[in-house]
Structures are given as structure tokens and as C-alpha cells.
Amino acid sequence: MLATTFTSSLKSDSVRKEIQEGMSLHDLILQQQRLLEIIASVHDLFADRAYPQQAFKRLLNDLQALTGSEYGFIGEVVPQGNSIPQLLPLAINNFAEDSSWSFATSLQTVAHSGQPLIRNMGSTTAEHLSAPSFSFLGLPVIHHQKVLMVIGLAGYHTTYSTTTLSLLQPLLQALGGLHFREIKDRSTDQLLKDYTSLQSELESLILTLDDIVFEMDEKKVFTRVWCNQESLLFRPREEVIGKNISEVLGEHALAFNRMADKILHTGEPQEYIYPDIRQDDQRWYELKMRLIINKTAAPRRILLLIKNVSEREKRYSSYLQSQSELRRSNQLLSICQQMGKMGGWEFNVTTGETYWTQEVYTLREVPSNFPISLPSSINFYHPGDQPTFITAVHQLREEKIPYDLELRHISAKGTHTWVRTVGRPIYNSHGHLTHFRGIIMDITDKKDAELELLKARDHAQKAAQSRSDFLSVMSHEIRTPLNAIIGIAGILQSMSGPEHIDVVHNLQFSANHLLGLINDILDFSKMEAGKVELEHIPFAPAALFQGIVRNYLPLAEAKGITLYTQIDHNIPPIINGDPVRLSQILNNLLNNAIKFTPTGSVTLEVARQNLAGPRCILSFAVKDTGIGIVPDMQEKVFDTFVQEDTATTRHYGGTGLGLAITKKLIHLYNSNITVESKKNEGTVFRFNINFAIPEKDNRHLAQEEKYADGCLEGMKLLVVEDNAINIRILELQLKRTGATTVTARNGHQALARLQEQEFDAVILDLHMPEMNGYETIPHIQHLQPDAFIVVLTADIMPEVRERLSRLHIKDLLPKPYAAHDLLTILKKQHSRKPMRMV
Known part of the structure; x- marks a missing residue:
């Protein structure tokens, strides 16, 4: 122009x-x-x-x-x-x-x-x-x-x-x-302007300010060059002017010639993006070819506009990569949502627009053109759960309180499911609320599993209760006759002549052995239920160890083996702990050692590891020269009902519970037990226990009080017991104490006796016909609040002590009981009461 x-x-x-x-x-x-x-x-x-x-x-x-x-x-x-x-x-x-x-x-x-x-x-x-x-x-x-x-x-x-x-x-x-x-x-973005202005002559004029501008005649010879920065030219200016495309552009000449021929033939503008001709340069350029329009029939000229677009190409490449990654992320998200049965939703607080992902439409079984809104979601929930959802949505919108609910869901086609629905407020970088977002997840499988777990828990609780009831009945039914056997044996021991001592001893041993088996079963049940807790009372360890060994001397002598003890003289005279459970551990280990040692010896070793401080660590070892344990069984012997083989069970007897109970008891002390053994050479069991040393010396605890005849003189006792043998045993045990006894066979008879006369103490059984001990206790406390109650029961399940504690009963003796323990309780109460005036 x-x-x-x-x-x-x-x-x-x-x-x-x-x-x-x-x-x-x-x-x-x-x-x-x-x-x-x-x-x-x-x-x-x-x-x-x-x-x-x-x-x-x-x-x-x-x-x-x-x-x-x-x-x-x-x-x-x-x-x-x-x-x-x-x-x-x-x-x-x-x-x-x-x-x-x-x-x-x-x-x-x-x-x-x-x-x-x-x-x-x-x-x-x-x-x-x-x-x-x-x-x-x-x-x-x-x-x-x-x-x-x-x-x-x-x-x-x-x-x-x-x-x-x-x-x-x-x-x-x-x-x-x-x-x-x-x-x-x-006000338009410069980049958008560059793209949109390509369609007009005005844009062509503006683009003459691009980095490099060439003019070329119709013979494709460069006639003029404009360039703001000479360094952008890939050849010196004098090597370009007067040369044709093939001479100047090298490997790009073919593409440039093709575009020049086309624009000369059709007049259509041409564009081309290419890398820098220089191999060591990573820049990219954009070429635009335009015919220079003349009003006269002058020779045609071509204008070449070349712009450095390296940054744009990098951004575009990054954009394509980002788009690819975004598509891949969206695909993965969609797959995850499908696999997790989870969809997302969004509510724009400015526009009121609501958005669901595809999985929400699928969950609610509605078409993609379904009209959606935040309130319309209410209708998809069970009528019983809609008030909860409405309240949560209101608090989210008005008070910005997030919600996370598990609700029953009904789709448009009537499919019932459980869903987890979550809503959260979304704020921008300035702290302004912009959206509400959340998820809806199908948790039907989870809920079904939870319901199954609840059913399984109920079944387990019922099974546990049934087991507890069975063990309670078994304890009562077995311990009641054992109480009679052990009680009679004790009475016979004090009355029999020398010729019957061995018979009575065998009777006591058999009864105590049976009692030990029953105790093992009940203890294991209590441990499985987590109902066993250690006591922390002062006791004399040396006397405890000597008493345990003394009890096993007859058994060892009967088998012809030697029973040794090695007790460290640095052991404190009094320590705090649970003497009953410690005795149970040592009894199990010594009993096993003697049982599985045909010849040789059994040794109990106790040593103190630390010699100072308010606590002491005692190291225990029970050694024997018996049949030993093969390596494969050395860990399994601590499992429930496990012995090395069936022949061992037949030959030596036992339930296989002793070591399992021993290991659990030692775990209660935060310790562990180890075993070292060789087949036919013997076995060593080792464990450590950390005890506290009391500040006050209570050496007198080791002394057992002896009760003389008439120790309960003037004491009136009511014995409530439905078993005639147990009543007879109690009468014989109390015969020399000077106490007066009155008996009742059940709770009704006991209440009648209480209304007839006053008693100092009531010895009460729990399991009785017509009115049991639990039902009787409140009546006793009401009729004679000063009467002391001692409960004797063959049911030693943990629930018994908890139930009695709620009735304010603290003194409980499990059957079979030692007569000395009963006398100790009665003597303590008798000494506290004033003399009864007759």
C-alpha cells in the first residue's frame, strides 16, 4: 500500500x-x-x-x-x-x-x-x-x-x-x-491479542515489529532485512540480502520454498514454527508469510515476519504436559471413585451452582441432566435420617460447621444403601468463603460388616456368658463335694491313729490334685477374660519358698529324687507382691519338674540381681534332670493344652494348662519365661520378677497364729447351707471353738432364724434352693445390721466377687477352704464385738 x-x-x-x-x-x-x-x-x-x-x-x-x-x-x-x-x-x-x-x-x-x-x-x-x-x-x-x-x-x-x-x-x-x-x-491480554490479531491487516502492521522482518521478491530472493537485535540473525545481514531461500535457510529451505510457492500461487498467508538452524541453540521461531498488496501492477513482494517463540513453545509444551497429567489424574480419580464407590460434590456460595461427579449420579441412579441443588439432596436420604442431614446442612451453611455423617440412602430407583456424607467449607487465600465441598461414599459393605460384627460380638458375649455360667456351675458342683472331701480329710487327720495316716494323706493328696486341676481351668478362663489382677501386699519370700518346697518333699521322696533349694541370703525379709500368684507359678514349675523327672534331682534357685534401691529383682530358676523337651516343642509347651506328645499325657497325666497359666501370670509381672532343655538330659525354666521393698519391716507376717480350744467362746453363728455334709463339716470344725451354731437350709429358713434370735455372724452359702445367698444378704443386713457375714461358695468366678462387693460383702472364702482361714476371720470379728450380756 x-x-x-x-x-x-x-x-x-x-x-x-x-x-x-x-x-x-x-x-x-x-x-x-x-x-x-x-x-x-x-x-x-x-x-x-x-x-x-x-x-x-x-x-x-x-x-x-x-x-x-x-x-x-x-x-x-x-x-x-x-x-x-x-x-x-x-x-x-x-x-x-x-x-x-x-x-x-x-x-x-x-x-x-x-x-x-x-x-x-x-x-x-x-x-x-x-x-x-x-x-x-x-x-x-x-x-x-x-x-x-x-x-x-x-x-x-x-x-x-x-x-x-x-x-x-x-x-x-x-x-x-x-x-x-x-x-x-x-485492556485485552497481550498474548490473546497476538493470536487474535493475525486475521487482519492491522495485525500484519503490528507484527512488523516482531524480532526479525524480511522482504523477499517473487523470485524468492531476500531484498531487505529489519531486525532490532542483530544477534538474533542466524547469518550476517550481508550474507542474506541478494540470496535466495535455498542459499540462506539450509535444512529449512524446502519448507520455506513450499510456503513461498503456495502464497505466490494462491495469495493465502502461510505460517510455520521451526527450531533454530544453529544446532547449539534451543530456541524456536514462528514464521508468518504475507503478500505485500500493491494497488498497481508492481512486482509482487513477500513479507516474512519471524518471531522468537521459545518461551511460548515451552509454556505450550508444559501446558500440553499438564493437560496430559490432568487427564491422567482425572482418569485415576474416576477409577478410584468407582472402586471406592465415592463421589464428590461442590456448591458455589456466590453463584449458587451445585456440581456432582459422575459417581454421585450413579449412586443416586439419576440421569446426568438431573436438576441438582444442595437442598434437593435431602430427598435421597431415609425419612428417619433426613432431620439429621437437614440440621447438618443448616449448620454448614449458616455456622460453617463441617459435618461427617453415616446415613441411610435411597436412590431414585429405590435402592437402599448406607452412605457416608461429608461437607466442608472452603476458603480462599484471603480467608473468604467460596465453596462448600464434600463426598458421598457407599459404605453398605462396611455397615453390613459392622452389623455382622455386632452379631458376632453378641454371639461371643452370649458364648462367654454361657461359658462363665458353665464354669460357675462346674465350680460349684465340683468344689462342693471337694470341700466335703478335704474337710473330712482334715478332721480325720486330727482324729486318726498312726495306722491311718497314710490313707488320710493319700486322700488329701488326691483331693488337692483334683482341686489343682479345677483351679487351672478356672484360672485360665479368668485370664482369657482379662479378669486376673495381681495383688501388692507384703509377704515373707523366704518362708513362702520354704513352705512350697516342704509341700513337695513327700512327692519327691516317693519318686526317689532329691529336691534342692538355693535361696540367696541377700533376698529382703519382706517384699510387696502377690504371694498367691507367685506360689502358683512355682507350684506349677516344681510339680512339672518332679512329674517329668524319673531319677536324679529337682532344684529351685532364687537370687537377687540388684543389691540396693527401693526395689529388688529376683531371678528364679527351676532345674531338673528329667526327660527334657525336644527343640521343636520348647516354645509350644507354653500353649494351651499342649504336651510334647500323647504318650506323655498318658504316662504322666496333666491337662497341659500349667505352663500356659504360668506364662500368662509372669506376663502380668511384665516379664517373660524362657526354657533351656535337651532331650533326656533335663530342663531349666528361668524368669525374673521385679518386687517393691516396703519401708516398714513386717517380719511378723510370716508367723501363723495358732487357735486354742474355746477361742470363739460365746459367739453365736447362723450357718446357711443347703448341703448336709458341708453343714456337718462346719459343725465339726467349730466344735472346739466354743461357738454356738444354728443352721438353715435356704434363705427363707435363715430369715426365720434371724427373726427368732440375734447372731454375731452369718456363714452363708450362695447357691441354695428357693432363696439364694445374693437374695438373702439384703434381708440379713436389714434385720440384723450388726451381724457379720462370711460367704462360703464353690463359685469362684470373677463376677462373684464383683457382685458381692456391690452388696458390701468383703469376706469371701472359696470352697474348698482351710478351716484355719475361717477361724481367722471369725476370731477377728469376735475380738471386735463387746461381751454379750445374757
């Missing part, structure tokens, strides 16, 4: 006139060439939307130099409705306020009329009869019949003509197009 304008201007009458008036053709051509350069450089004005003042200043200087003007003004026209438009100055040179006529008024006239204005010195017009003091040229910059800018030029030594207007018209057109586009796109 610029070349066409230049050619046309040469043919115009005004040009001929200029030549005739003294301007040479050469000067005119130079003037036209200078104008082309100004037009090319004018695009710098719009490279930065900030409109730098220095750029407009440079343009104004160039125009003044081109026209020989002394004054200059460039201003943007700001419409003011029907009023005279306002001019926003962009550049001013030498503007004189004291002119003979107003420079500003002339500019306003051009802006208002949209017509160029020429006033030369010495001329007069109808509108202005007096001659102006200097020449003035006012140029409107118009686009689409709208005045966008005004350029004013003036001087004392220049004259303006229509030729000047013709000369500057291409510049005015370019400025009009560029400024019009700039006004529309000032």
Missing part, C-alpha cells in the same frame, strides 16, 4: 507542480523514502500500551523534520458528547501561547470538523480576514469516519500545501488504524 501511494504521488499534478517549483525528483523520492521509514517506525508507538512519551516525541520530531516545521503537537481526541471534543496531549514541541491567533483553537477546529486545515503566512480567508503570523497545518487522524487523533504543525519559514497532505496521508491512515485497534484492545 505504501509503495502504491508513493508511485501514485509521483504521477499527481501536485507532484509535477512541486517539481516545477524547484523540488527535484530526487528530493521528492528521498522525502517519500523518509516517510516510509516514519511509517515503519510508527509501530513502535504501539509496542507498549503505556504510550511512552518519548516515542510520540520522536514521531513529532520526524514529522517536523520532514515538513520543515518549527512547532508541533500530537493529541488524542477524547469525545465529550455534543460538546467540543477534548484533546489529550501526547507530544508538544515549541508550542507558543502568544500566537497572533490561537494554535489551540485551530486544533479544536480540526478535531471537531474532522477536516485538514491549512493556513499559510500572508494568506486571508473568508473565515479569517487578517493574515496569520505563521503557517499552520492541522491533520485529523481518522478511522471509520471517527477522529481519533489530531496532529498540528506550524512554522514561520515553511509553507503547507495539498501535496503535504497527500504525502502524509499514508501515515495518517496507518496511525488511524493502529490507534483504533489500540483503543479497542488496551
Whole structure:
């Protein structure tokens, strides 16, 4: 277009006139060439939307130099409705306020009329009869019949003509197009502008400011090069101009030639993105080919716009990679949601828009076009759970309280499920609420499993209760006759002659052995239920160890083996612990050692490891020279009901519970037991226990009190027992104490006796017909609150002691009991009561 304008201007009458008036053709051509350069450089004005003042200043200087003007003004026209438009100055040179006529008024006239204005010195017009003091040229910059800018030029030594207007018209057109586009796109993102502006001629003009611009003739020979940075050229400028595509572009020549041929043949613009020709450079470039449109039949020219798009390509590559990763993440998320039966939802607090993921539609069995909202979700919940959900949603929306609920869910097709629904408030970086988000998860399988677990727990509890009831009955039914056997044996021992001592001893041994088996079973049951707790009372360890060994001497002597003890003399005389459980551990180990040692010896070793401090660690070892244990069985012997083989069980007897109970008891002491053994060479069991040493010395605890005849003289006792043998045993045990006994066979008879006379103590069995001991105790406490109650029972389950504790009964003797223990309790209570007045 610029070349066409230049050619046309040469043919115009005004040009001929200029030549005739003294301007040479050469000067005119130079003037036209200078104008082309100004037009090319004018695009710098719009490279930065900030409109730098220095750029407009440079343009104004160039125009003044081109026209020989002394004054200059460039201003943007700001419409003011029907009023005279306002001019926003962009550049001013030498503007004189004291002119003979107003420079500003002339500019306003051009802006208002949209017509160029020429006033030369010495001329007069109808509108202005007096001659102006200097020449003035006012140029409107118009686009689409709208005045966008005004350029004013003036001087004392220049004259303006229509030729000047013709000369500057291409510049005015370019400025009009560029400024019009700039006004529309000032607030548009520069990157978007680069993409969208490719479709117009205006965009082509703006893109002439790209990094490199080439001009090429129709023979595909480079004729001109514009480049802001010479370093961007892949070849020196002199090696490009005058060379064709094949000579300059190397490996890219084929693609460039193909595009050039196509644009010359069809006129269609061409684009191409390629890497830098230099192998060591990682930059990318974008090529745009355009035909330069001429109004005349001049040779065709091609404009090549080359821009460095390395950063854009990197961003685009990153964008594609991010998109790929996003698609993969979305696919994985969708798969996870499908596998986890979980969907997500979102509510926009600003727009009110609600969003569900696909899994929510699937869960609720509705089509994808189903109208959704936060309140509409209420209808998908069971009517019984809807109030809970409504309250949670209200608290989330009004008070920003998150919710996490498990509710019954009914889909649109009537499918019943359990769901976990979660809602959370979402805030932006400034702390402002933007969304509510959450999940809906199908937890039907989990709920079914929970219900099954509840059923299983109920069954287990019932089974445990049944086992407890069975063991309670078994304990009562076995211990009741054992109580009679052991009690009679004790009485016979004090009454029999020397010839019956062995028979009575065998009777006691058998009864105690059976009692030990029953105790093992009951203890194991209590341990499995976690109902065993250690006591922490003072006792004399040396006396305990000696008593245990003394009890096993007859058994060892009967088998012809030696029983040794090695007790450390540094053991404290009194320690705090549970003497009953410690005795049970040592009894089990010694009993096993003697049982499985046909010949040789059994040794109990006790040593103190630490010799100072408020605590002492006692190390125990039970050694024997017996049959031993094979390596594969050394850990299994601690399992329940396990012995080395069935032949061992048949030959030596036992339940296989002793070592299992021993290990559990040692674990209660936060310790462990180990075994060392060789087949047919013997076995060693070792364990350590940490005991506290009491501050007060209680050595007298080791002394057992002996009770003389008549120790309970004057004491009146009520014996409530349904078993005639046990009543007889009690009468014989209390015969020499001087106590008076009255008997009752059940609770009803006991209450009748209590209403007839007063008693100092009541010896009460728990399991009785018609009215048992539990039912009788409150009546006893009501009728005779001062009467002391001692419970004798064959039921030693943990629940018994807990139940009696709630009835405020502390003294309990499990059957079989030792007569000495009963006398100790009665003697203590008897000594506290005042003498009864008869």
C-alpha cells in the first residue's frame, strides 16, 4: 500500500507542480523514502500500551523534520458528547501561547470538523480576514469516519500545501488504524491479542515489529532485512540480502520454498514454527508469510515476519504436559471413585451452582441432566435420617460447621444403601468463603460388616456368658463335694491313729490334685477374660519358698529324687507382691519338674540381681534332670493344652494348662519365661520378677497364729447351707471353738432364724434352693445390721466377687477352704464385738 501511494504521488499534478517549483525528483523520492521509514517506525508507538512519551516525541520530531516545521503537537481526541471534543496531549514541541491567533483553537477546529486545515503566512480567508503570523497545518487522524487523533504543525519559514497532505496521508491512515485497534484492545491480554490479531491487516502492521522482518521478491530472493537485535540473525545481514531461500535457510529451505510457492500461487498467508538452524541453540521461531498488496501492477513482494517463540513453545509444551497429567489424574480419580464407590460434590456460595461427579449420579441412579441443588439432596436420604442431614446442612451453611455423617440412602430407583456424607467449607487465600465441598461414599459393605460384627460380638458375649455360667456351675458342683472331701480329710487327720495316716494323706493328696486341676481351668478362663489382677501386699519370700518346697518333699521322696533349694541370703525379709500368684507359678514349675523327672534331682534357685534401691529383682530358676523337651516343642509347651506328645499325657497325666497359666501370670509381672532343655538330659525354666521393698519391716507376717480350744467362746453363728455334709463339716470344725451354731437350709429358713434370735455372724452359702445367698444378704443386713457375714461358695468366678462387693460383702472364702482361714476371720470379728450380756 505504501509503495502504491508513493508511485501514485509521483504521477499527481501536485507532484509535477512541486517539481516545477524547484523540488527535484530526487528530493521528492528521498522525502517519500523518509516517510516510509516514519511509517515503519510508527509501530513502535504501539509496542507498549503505556504510550511512552518519548516515542510520540520522536514521531513529532520526524514529522517536523520532514515538513520543515518549527512547532508541533500530537493529541488524542477524547469525545465529550455534543460538546467540543477534548484533546489529550501526547507530544508538544515549541508550542507558543502568544500566537497572533490561537494554535489551540485551530486544533479544536480540526478535531471537531474532522477536516485538514491549512493556513499559510500572508494568506486571508473568508473565515479569517487578517493574515496569520505563521503557517499552520492541522491533520485529523481518522478511522471509520471517527477522529481519533489530531496532529498540528506550524512554522514561520515553511509553507503547507495539498501535496503535504497527500504525502502524509499514508501515515495518517496507518496511525488511524493502529490507534483504533489500540483503543479497542488496551485492556485485552497481550498474548490473546497476538493470536487474535493475525486475521487482519492491522495485525500484519503490528507484527512488523516482531524480532526479525524480511522482504523477499517473487523470485524468492531476500531484498531487505529489519531486525532490532542483530544477534538474533542466524547469518550476517550481508550474507542474506541478494540470496535466495535455498542459499540462506539450509535444512529449512524446502519448507520455506513450499510456503513461498503456495502464497505466490494462491495469495493465502502461510505460517510455520521451526527450531533454530544453529544446532547449539534451543530456541524456536514462528514464521508468518504475507503478500505485500500493491494497488498497481508492481512486482509482487513477500513479507516474512519471524518471531522468537521459545518461551511460548515451552509454556505450550508444559501446558500440553499438564493437560496430559490432568487427564491422567482425572482418569485415576474416576477409577478410584468407582472402586471406592465415592463421589464428590461442590456448591458455589456466590453463584449458587451445585456440581456432582459422575459417581454421585450413579449412586443416586439419576440421569446426568438431573436438576441438582444442595437442598434437593435431602430427598435421597431415609425419612428417619433426613432431620439429621437437614440440621447438618443448616449448620454448614449458616455456622460453617463441617459435618461427617453415616446415613441411610435411597436412590431414585429405590435402592437402599448406607452412605457416608461429608461437607466442608472452603476458603480462599484471603480467608473468604467460596465453596462448600464434600463426598458421598457407599459404605453398605462396611455397615453390613459392622452389623455382622455386632452379631458376632453378641454371639461371643452370649458364648462367654454361657461359658462363665458353665464354669460357675462346674465350680460349684465340683468344689462342693471337694470341700466335703478335704474337710473330712482334715478332721480325720486330727482324729486318726498312726495306722491311718497314710490313707488320710493319700486322700488329701488326691483331693488337692483334683482341686489343682479345677483351679487351672478356672484360672485360665479368668485370664482369657482379662479378669486376673495381681495383688501388692507384703509377704515373707523366704518362708513362702520354704513352705512350697516342704509341700513337695513327700512327692519327691516317693519318686526317689532329691529336691534342692538355693535361696540367696541377700533376698529382703519382706517384699510387696502377690504371694498367691507367685506360689502358683512355682507350684506349677516344681510339680512339672518332679512329674517329668524319673531319677536324679529337682532344684529351685532364687537370687537377687540388684543389691540396693527401693526395689529388688529376683531371678528364679527351676532345674531338673528329667526327660527334657525336644527343640521343636520348647516354645509350644507354653500353649494351651499342649504336651510334647500323647504318650506323655498318658504316662504322666496333666491337662497341659500349667505352663500356659504360668506364662500368662509372669506376663502380668511384665516379664517373660524362657526354657533351656535337651532331650533326656533335663530342663531349666528361668524368669525374673521385679518386687517393691516396703519401708516398714513386717517380719511378723510370716508367723501363723495358732487357735486354742474355746477361742470363739460365746459367739453365736447362723450357718446357711443347703448341703448336709458341708453343714456337718462346719459343725465339726467349730466344735472346739466354743461357738454356738444354728443352721438353715435356704434363705427363707435363715430369715426365720434371724427373726427368732440375734447372731454375731452369718456363714452363708450362695447357691441354695428357693432363696439364694445374693437374695438373702439384703434381708440379713436389714434385720440384723450388726451381724457379720462370711460367704462360703464353690463359685469362684470373677463376677462373684464383683457382685458381692456391690452388696458390701468383703469376706469371701472359696470352697474348698482351710478351716484355719475361717477361724481367722471369725476370731477377728469376735475380738471386735463387746461381751454379750445374757
